[in-house]
Amino acid sequence: MEGGISHPIPRTVEEVFNDFKGRRGGLIKALTIDVEKFSEKCDPEKENLCVVGLPNETWEVNVPVEEVPPELPEPALGINFARDGMEEKDWLSLVAVHSDSWLLSVAFYFGARFGFGKSERKRLFQMINELPTVFEVVTGSVELAEATPHNNSSKSKPSAKMSRQPEPQHRGVKMSPSKEEEENGEEEEGREEEEEHGATLCGACGDNYANDEFWICCDICERWFHGKCVKITAAKAEHIKYYRCPGCSSKRPRV
Structure with a gap:
């Protein structure tokens, strides 16, 4: 056989x-x-x-x-x-x-x-x-x-899991930053988020991305959504391995 x-x-x-x-x-x-x-x-x-x-x-x-x-x-x-x-x-x-x-x-x-x-x-x-x-x-x-593995011909979009919410820059055994450093870090993080998402529009409401809002990407159609528009919180997203937006959920098989 x-x-x-x-x-x-x-x-x-x-x-x-x-x-x-x-x-x-x-x-x-x-x-x-x-x-x-x-x-x-x-x-x-x-x-x-x-x-x-x-x-x-x-x-x-x-x-x-x-x-x-x-x-x-x-x-x-x-x-x-x-x-x-x-x-x-x-x-x-x-x-x-x-x-x-x-x-x-x-x-x-x-x-x-x-x-x-x-x-x-x-x-x-x-x-x-x-x-x-x-x-x-x-x-x-x-x-x-x-x-196909190792396909690096173009820069891929960060996975939804990584991009759902900005991670704090200071964790674990590192010393806590001063207030000024923290503010500077937040500003830099905000700029990076804005550059990353650019003029991306929410697949549900059509509004632009804002760095003070929770943002999630569908792992199937790769459209971005405000968490509030698809009723997903940051805490809930941490337990989702693959996120399917409402549109894709009705099309894809589940086992």
Whole structure:
């Protein structure tokens, strides 16, 4: 099923990461570009089926392997049984979640098999963690074009999490600033916020950004909103991993 015999076995951190990227690319293609073809192959009338990403950025739907234990960790089985029992977007999202889990298990299987130490495992995870997950791509949390790592061709907008509220400049063990320094710091911070957002308009009310107002960006459409316009406070935003504005919430799947 896997076809892994024809692919070189990765033995170093870089090789395992490249194997991960290839398999991930194949799964993303199946769940975004080749959705119709993928759905056709997941016939509920067949036995347990699973989707596998291959190192050459292709994918296949097949039955489980016969040998026990298998050469590689098994993907989620029975994905075809739920195909017609769920909304397509929810089904694809669920397959994406299990695909992410499988990708990690394969990568760290190779790490365990070839004796990766603590520093090597940490480096591998950090490299993997720089990439958006399959689930994030499939559900639209990130654009497909942005799923390629290390794309620094243009200056990206700060994430909504970082830009929701200016952080104080003096924290932890640093000594508290004098009143004059604090005032100067606030003025500088205000100028930076204004430069960062420029003439950005609120996606709800259409008014300009003001540095004394709480401001939040939708992680899907990347429009900015006054917190009061979308009923989000700074405290609440701290617990939101991905913010979806009201318009995008009605369009995107949730699992």
